[in-house]
Amino acid sequence: MKKIYFITGNKGKILEARNKFSTVDIEIVQKNLGYPEIQADKLEDVAGFGVKHIQERFNEPFILEDAGLFIDVLNGFPGVYSSYVFHTVGCDGVLKLLKGFNDDKRRACFRSVFAYMEPRGKPLFFTGECYGKISTKMLGDHGFGYDPIFIPDSSSKTFAQMETEEKNCFSHRGRSLNKLIEFF
C-alpha cells in the first residue's frame, strides 16, 4: 500500500485525512516534524515555506496543511493568524469580538491549503473552502480548534457537534482532501 506522510502534530487533522483516504489504497502516516510558520498574507505562502523546510530534512513524499478561519466583518481576521489567536484568546475571545452582532455580521469562511511534495520535486497545492457563520456560544465536543463556534452553511450544527465523517462532507479540509485524492 502506498504511504503518504502527513507532517503535523494535530491528531484531529490526521483523523480527518484518514477518514477521507479510507476509500483509496493509500495509508496516511503521521510525522510530527516541526517547521517554521512564517508571517505571510496567504496560507499558500505559509504552507509553501513549510514544505521546503521539511523537504531538506525528509526524503519521502509528504503532505502538509495550513488552515485558517476568516471572519468577514473583521476583514478576514484571524485568517493567517488563526493559530496565534487560538492559543492566546481561543474561541471565547472570538465570540467576545462578535458580541452583539447578528447573523449577517457573523459570516466566516474556513480555508485549507494542502501542499504535496516529493523528494527533489516542486510543491503542488490543493485548496478547499467552507462558508458559514460563527455561533453565539460554544457547542459540541468533537473536533478541535474553532470547531465549537463554526456552523457551516446548510447545517444548523457546529463542526464540533459532528462526527469526523459528517464534518468532512462540509469542511474546507474535506474539500482540499477530495482534490488531493483525485490527484493520487
Ligand code: IMP
Ligand atoms: P493550522 O495552522 O493549520 O494548524 O491552523 C490554524 C488554527 O486554526 C489552529 O488554531 C487550528 O486549531 C485552527 N483550525 C484549523 N483547521 C481547523 C478546523 O478544521 N476546525 C477548527 N479549527 C481549525
